[in-house]
Amino acid sequence: MATQNILLLPGDGIGPEVMAEVRRVLAVIEARGVLSLSIDEGLVGGAAYDAHGVAVSDGDVEKAKAADAVLLGAVGGPKWDGVPYEHRPEAGLLRLRKDLELFANLRPAICYPALADSSALKRELVDGLDLMIVRELTGGVYFGEPKEITDLPNGQKRAVDTQVYETYEIERIAKVAFELARVRGGRVTSAEKRNVMKSGLLWNQVVTAIHKSGGYEDVKLDHMLADALGMQLVRAPKEFDVIVTDNLFGDILSDVASMLTGSLGMLPSASLGAEDENGRRKSLYEPVHGSAPDIAGKGIANPLAMIASLAMALKYSLGKPDVADLLDKAISETLGEGLRTGDIWSEGMTKVGTTEMGSAVAKKF
Amino acid sequence: MATQNILLLPGDGIGPEVMAEVRRVLAVIEARGVLSLSIDEGLVGGAAYDAHGVAVSDGDVEKAKAADAVLLGAVGGPKWDGVPYEHRPEAGLLRLRKDLELFANLRPAICYPALADSSALKRELVDGLDLMIVRELTGGVYFGEPKEITDLPNGQKRAVDTQVYETYEIERIAKVAFELARVRGGRVTSAEKRNVMKSGLLWNQVVTAIHKSGGYEDVKLDHMLADALGMQLVRAPKEFDVIVTDNLFGDILSDVASMLTGSLGMLPSASLGAEDENGRRKSLYEPVHGSAPDIAGKGIANPLAMIASLAMALKYSLGKPDVADLLDKAISETLGEGLRTGDIWSEGMTKVGTTEMGSAVAKKF
Numbered sequence: 153m154a155t156q157n158i159l160l161l162p163g164d165g166i167g168p169e170v171m172a173e174v175r176r177v178l179a180v181i182e183a184r185g186v187l188s189l190s191i192d193e194g195l196v197g198g199a200a201y202d203a204h205g206v207a208v209s210d211g212d213v214e215k216a217k218a219a220d221a222v223l224l225g226a227v228g229g230p231k232w233d234g235v236p237y238e239h240r241p242e243a244g245l246l247r248l249r250k251d252l253e254l255f256a257n258l259r260p261a262i263c264y265p266a267l268a269d270s271s272a273l274k275r276e277l278v279d280g281l282d283l284m285i286v287r288e289l290t291g292g293v294y295f296g297e298p299k300e301i302t303d304l305p306n307g308q309k310r311a312v313d314t315q316v317y318e319t320y321e322i323e324r325i326a327k328v329a330f331e332l333a334r335v336r337g338g339r340v341t342s343a344e345k346r347n348v349m350k351s352g353l354l355w356n357q358v359v360t361a362i363h364k365s366g367g368y369e370d371v372k373l374d375h376m377l378a379d380a381l382g383m384q385l386v387r388a389p390k391e392f393d394v395i396v397t398d399n400l401f402g403d404i405l406s407d408v409a410s411m412l413t414g415s416l417g418m419l420p421s422a423s424l425g426a427e428d429e430n431g432r433r434k435s436l437y438e439p440v441h442g443s444a445p446d447i448a449g450k451g452i453a454n455p456l457a458m459i460a461s462l463a464m465a466l467k468y469s470l471g472k473p474d475v476a477d478l479l480d481k482a483i484s485e486t487l488g489e490g491l492r493t494g495d496i497w498s499e500g501m502t503k504v505g506t507t508e509m510g511s512a513v514a515k516k517f
Numbered sequence: 518m519a520t521q522n523i524l525l526l527p528g529d530g531i532g533p534e535v536m537a538e539v540r541r542v543l544a545v546i547e548a549r550g551v552l553s554l555s556i557d558e559g560l561v562g563g564a565a566y567d568a569h570g571v572a573v574s575d576g577d578v579e580k581a582k583a584a585d586a587v588l589l590g591a592v593g594g595p596k597w598d599g600v601p602y603e604h605r606p607e608a609g610l611l612r613l614r615k616d617l618e619l620f621a622n623l624r625p626a627i628c629y630p631a632l633a634d635s636s637a638l639k640r641e642l643v644d645g646l647d648l649m650i651v652r653e654l655t656g657g658v659y660f661g662e663p664k665e666i667t668d669l670p671n672g673q674k675r676a677v678d679t680q681v682y683e684t685y686e687i688e689r690i691a692k693v694a695f696e697l698a699r700v701r702g703g704r705v706t707s708a709e710k711r712n713v714m715k716s717g718l719l720w721n722q723v724v725t726a727i728h729k730s731g732g733y734e735d736v737k738l739d740h741m742l743a744d745a746l747g748m749q750l751v752r753a754p755k756e757f758d759v760i761v762t763d764n765l766f767g768d769i770l771s772d773v774a775s776m777l778t779g780s781l782g783m784l785p786s787a788s789l790g791a792e793d794e795n796g797r798r799k800s801l802y803e804p805v806h807g808s809a810p811d812i813a814g815k816g817i818a819n820p821l822a823m824i825a826s827l828a829m830a831l832k833y834s835l836g837k838p839d840v841a842d843l844l845d846k847a848i849s850e851t852l853g854e855g856l857r858t859g860d861i862w863s864e865g866m867t868k869v870g871t872t873e874m875g876s877a878v879a880k881k882f
């Protein structure tokens with residue numbers, strides 16, 4: 153059995169706490185001899201800045217490139233509000249995405265049956281919800297140049313960000329969406345603002361073209377304006393299967409979608425690069441939630457999104473989709489038994505802390 | 518009593534149908550001698566393109582500039598999918614916003630008590646909801662240059678949109694938000710992506726600065742990342758009072774907010790310019806909903822958002838806030854009596870068409 157390399161980047165806030173639960177689950181996996189793992193750890197975000205003066209060190213970027221899967225906790229917090237813009241915690245995450253060319257961000261929004269009542273939406277609208285947002289992650293307004301603030305002669309300032317998309321960037325993310333739809337519900341909804349943005353117009357054209365020329369016509373393709381999609385997400389989320397959209401729209405729409413499930417602390421994400429000749433792809437897995445500085449260090453954070461991120465790693469990078477399914481099942485069953493961290497707690501349920509929750513999943517698994 | 522000029526631009530799809538109900542209400546207002554009105558009509562969107570080959574004619578733009586208030590129905594529809602980009606229906610609306618310098622877009626999200634159950638959200642989360650989104654409307658990625666698609670040497674294409682904000686643009690929209698908060702709940706939440714966008718960073722700095730230097734410290738100011746705000750809108754919308762954000766975030770977030778109310782067909786908007794020496798400002802009022810080509814011409818569209826837009830015109834442009842309140846009350850009462858168009862109909866309610874609904878409001882008013 154070949155040894156696979158995993159890099160853990162706990163990051164800031166609740167990151168280290170939830171990552172500790174991933175370590176617990178990894179120990180079970182190793183003990184069972186399911187995988188042979190070499191586990192390394194690095195720094196990202198504020199933690200990296202405090203140690204090295206940068207949001208991620210060159211050394212850790214190299215380790216991430218060499219790893220079979222990177223697991224990241226969360227970055228950011230008020231402690232680093234004053235650091236120079238280029239060293240802010242988020243810059244570490246953005247550099248990893250860019251340097252590893254992780255262009256495809258998969259964000260499932262699943263409503264766990266046990267949690268359907270804790271959604272803000274009416275139960276019938278979210279019960280059984282299972283949609284996947286495929287967000288482009290290395291292009292658009294996140295990385296386009298110019299991106300700057302300049303001084304104007306009149307004493308005012310002028311800020312510019314640039315949204316750029318080239319054909320190939322849209323093609324490759326559309327392909328990911330079509331492939332995923334094939335093993336899911338067979339439907340893709342592409343979202344942009346073609347009525348206002350030229351990049352939206354090109355996005356629409358390229359997605360339409362690749363649907364035909366790429367041989368994806370077995371998948372049903374719809375186009376929606378991003379604002380209309382935002383509405384439809386709230387009104388009838390179960391109508392969607394796979395949603396493909398750009399970096400910025402994906403950021404907002406996936407957050408809205410995650411909230412629909414009533415369980416932000418539950419949702420994982422995968423960021424994937426292109427497959428190389430050997431079918432290997434660089435990858436990074438992280439919870440959709442942030443670093444939650446307000447509850448950091450208290451032992452009450454929900455580790456399930458982080459553990460579910462490990463499940464995605466098992467599926468997409470470590471060649472163990474069956475183990476991934478077992479892990480997802482362990483999460484569901486733990487919830488089914490009534491265990492809840494504070495963020496998802498409701499009357500009649502058993503409130504537990506981070507370690508208790510992680511241990512319960514590890515035991516069931 | 519000075520005569521006031523109103524320009525009606527019914528536009529496309531259901532636009533003309535809902536505008537007919539505004540005419541009905543205007544007739545009541547004139548008959549009562551509340552206002553002396555001169556009412557003119559023009560074309561915008563696909564309707565203008567069909568007549569003049571442009572999405573709005575210079576003549577109608579001039580009329581709009583001269584009017585005390587412009588009322589617009591909706592633009593767009595599949596009929597014009599093939600027209601050249603610069604003449605697409607939306608271009609007419611965008612030109613009006615830009616040429617009239619209507620930089621402040623006010624989008625209230627109100628949950629009418631009679632409709633609280635038709636929201637996708639649980640009743641307790643939206644009952645009594647009353648928030649106001651103040652969206653910047655003449656800047657950002659909607660109008661920044663370059664905005665183009667170019668051919669690359671490799672046969673691919675490259676699309677660029679540019680988000681630009683200057684200090685003065687952020688200052689003036691922030692002021693509108695602070696002034697509004699003062700006569701509302703006293704709180705402003707400013708949303709951007711300062712962790713990724715330079716324009717978000719400048720936005721944050723300028724809003725913070727004007728809060729202090731502009732003497733608005735009686736208003737409570739919070740900052741949120743736009744993605745986090747999207748989540749919070751779904752989770753706890755009643756926590757907000759006034760939200761101020763840029764053109765593109767405002768587009769999406771206001772659509773999400775409108776859907777929360779369970780009554781998209783109910784929501785008006787006002788787009789306002791700067792006040793001149795005489796306290797006059799250019800203005801345009803339109804429903805938040807679109808042209809709904811699928812139901813156009815059937816007499817079933819909900820005219821309430823269009824009528825509520827007239828109420829906003831009475832309040833912000835025609836100097837009759839008291840009449841505006843009466844009109845809003847007439848809308849509430851009509852709903853209270855159980856009249857519903859198809860979009861908001863539920864078991865036990867009386868289903869009515871566009872004219873019946875408009876007539877009922879006009880009668881109560």
Ligand SMILES: CC(C)[C@H](C(=O)O)[C@@H](O)C(=O)O
Pocket residue numbers: 242245246403712713744
């Ligand atoms: C932390 C931040 C830079 C990041 C983003 O905007 O992409 C986050 O919101 C996310 O969605 O992963």
Ligand SMILES: CC(C)[C@H](C(=O)O)[C@@H](O)C(=O)O
Pocket residue numbers: 347348379607610611768
């Ligand atoms: C029709 C379109 C150009 C417009 C916009 O994007 O601003 C609409 O969505 C709106 O919100 O008024």
